[in-house]
Amino acid sequence: MGGSSPFKDRSNSQHSASFSSFFWRYLTYTVYAILPIALFRLYFYPLPLPQSPTDRLPLSDHILVAPSLSSPPPAEKAGGDATAEAPPLLLPPPAPPVCDYTNGKWVHDKAGPLYNGTTCGTIKDGQNCIAHGRPDLEYLYWRWEPHQCHLPRFQPIDFLQLLRNKNVAFVGDSMARNQLESLICMLSSVSEPTLVYTNGEDNKFRKWHFAGHNMTISVYWSPFLVKGVEKSSSGPDHNELYLDTVDERWAADLGWLDMVVLSVGHWFLHPAVYFEGGSALGCHYCPGLNHTEIGFYDVLRKALRTTLKALIARTRASGRSTEAFVTTFSPSHFEGDWDKFGACPKTKPYQEGEKLLEGMDAEMRKIEVEEVEASKADAREFSGFRLEALDISKLSLMRPDGHPGPYMYPFPFADGVKDRVQNDCVHWCLPGPVDTWNGILLEVIKRWNGGETTE
Template identity: 65%
Template sequence: MSSFSPSKNHSYRSLIRKLLPWTFYAIIPLVFFRLYFYPCTVSHSNLILISSSPFSFSPSTLEEESAKETTPCDYTNGDWVRDERGPLYNGTSCGTIKEGQNCNSHGRPDMGYLYWRWKPKQCKLPRFDPDTFLRLLRNKHLAFVGDSMARNQLESLLCMLATASAPKLVYRDGEDNKFRRWHFDSHNIDISIYWSPFLVKGVEKSNAGPNHNKLYLDHVDERWAADMNGFDLIVLSIGHWFLHPAVYYKGDSILGCHHCPGLNYTEIGFYDVLRKALKTTLKTAIERRGGGSNGNGTKVILTTFSPSHFEGDWDKFGACPKTKPYQEGDKSLEGMDAEMRKIEIEEVEAAKLSAMQFDYLRLEALDVTKLSLMRPDGHPGPYMYPFPFANGVTERVQNDCVHWCLPGPIDTWNEILLEVIKRWDYQSIREE
């Protein structure tokens, strides 16, 4: 058995007290050596926390950290993969879904279309985070402008945000509530929808008047553009209405028409007209909002053309019968779908060059054409009306193979929208 000696213990403690100061003095040069050759870097997280960026946020997840890439991800290249988590919301939990897109409540029997998500080949597309979106848009006004696809995307976004904060409808006007605004008290955010199926000035055909639309290609539609100074972010969406019969004007002169038998005008189609309408719209946005300072310039996003999936007559059973996405190689982007997308991408890129003189104006194409083309299963079809086959299959039944079920594939558009906003926020911080 060993014995314990107080004198030995005292000597041991005295030795430690003598060595401790010398150990401290030895560490100091090592620290300076480390800092000199391997300087510390300030983390992006700390930068974001102190940023005064108009879309500033504090990243709280690894998914949010992925937004810090300065090179945009190519979301057009990817595959639809199974996702058993399903959507964030359902047809009964959200009160803003247009009846024609509420496929669940209208009795659509197959639910498989709800369990897919888009997986880009070169990067990750995180699941939509409503809290992050609300933080980024705090004190801002987001406006969706365009046709019924703009409304479809808007209602998808509202439903996903409603899982975190309830939107309050504060304004409505126009036939079929084509002009509406919601307010999120929790973050002082306004989200609006403006009906403008051409973006430029137009007179829509009616039962009481001519059976064609009139488009004035050198004038933006002031029904929405007059409010542009109050927008922080604009999401534009057009395309399908350009397929309808129309007469085109530039000033007081008639340029020609599309599908106008009986009228003595030159048939010029609609591709070049779509291009002219986009030029006028983006040019107006640059002129009116490009001069913002301190990060207050309006951000503009153009959602590209969303293909339809009719496989037969619109009023017959089985017009869009698919129940699963196309896989790679099953379907190619071609014809009208490819041309509409090409025009939209080109005009956004041209507008970016024109806007380079303005530091705070951002433009982007939200390229959803291919990923949407791969989802023939995501449309209401006959379930645009409640329980269309309750009394058996009828010979004639109206189908919607253009718009998207909610929830459905269109929710992916807003996942990409969030990633664009996150990247813009990060770029704004780096530029400060």
């Protein structure tokens, strides 16, 4: 009567409940059906992620990316996903080319040498040109400038640090001694050595010790590197060389040497008889002897080959790493007779192209360089041995002003100019051009050590 019928209200309620139940069941089934499809879509076709500002920047110009031909293909992930890209490869800068110190020119350098005849007491008397009164000193103010690189000024402390705790030896004739004394003088400018051993006529066997770096430097007289008997006033007037036997006066010490610098050439020009395999092979300039006259070029080659083979074999047997150099032939500059005034009169270097390396000078150098290269190939698989030709022939050829000349003796013209006077146009004044040889030697050692020179 004013109120609603109880039957009518129940019917509407039943109808609403039935519809609601159907709706939720349908929605649940729909979700269950759509969810796998959505997951499948996201798994195989992921949505792109938003990029940060740095992601949108191009690659830096300083980063080298390997070209596609040299890049490996991207590794596939489990499940076949190959969309991930490998990161760009960063390539190191190219190594600088090895400096060719052979070709260049002499340029004037006001810096001058590191030492002189009074600050270094090691100079052989015959090469002490300043102390002997040579009046022109311009020969002291030149620097070798290679065409394609820079040869730094010799730094004695670098040499001492690189050869710390090492034993160094110069082996050969008087040119080896000339180079050794140059090195000792330059090192003495920063560290005073102690002469700990001397023996032989004219101090042909000597050893110095640099206590601050525990380094020794020795000189061995061996003008042929192989076994030889030198001519003397009491014996035959020629040398005797045994081309298949190394000179044990220096080779016996190879077990403790860390670096060896070999230098020969000029003594092969002297009269000599050559032996090989226990019999005479021939001779050079031996009139009156019953031997076949042969040239000295092949003899030099045989001697070097025997020497370098022994050096490699004994280094390998000792288990000690050894670095070796062969200083190439150093040309002389005689103009006329050796005892005539003005035999080597030049006071300035030759200009480039003014003097060519040719004839005997070129052939001697060629033999030495070829034998070094052949020995390097033989020892290629032996990591304990390194060998290089110290090619100083051309730069030395261009320095006719660097010899003692008449100043191999003190004040040769104190009593006036003489028409005949003994000249040395073979060896080098100290200081002088030979200092450059050791500058190149140091640069090669630095290269072998990765350019490192500090302790």
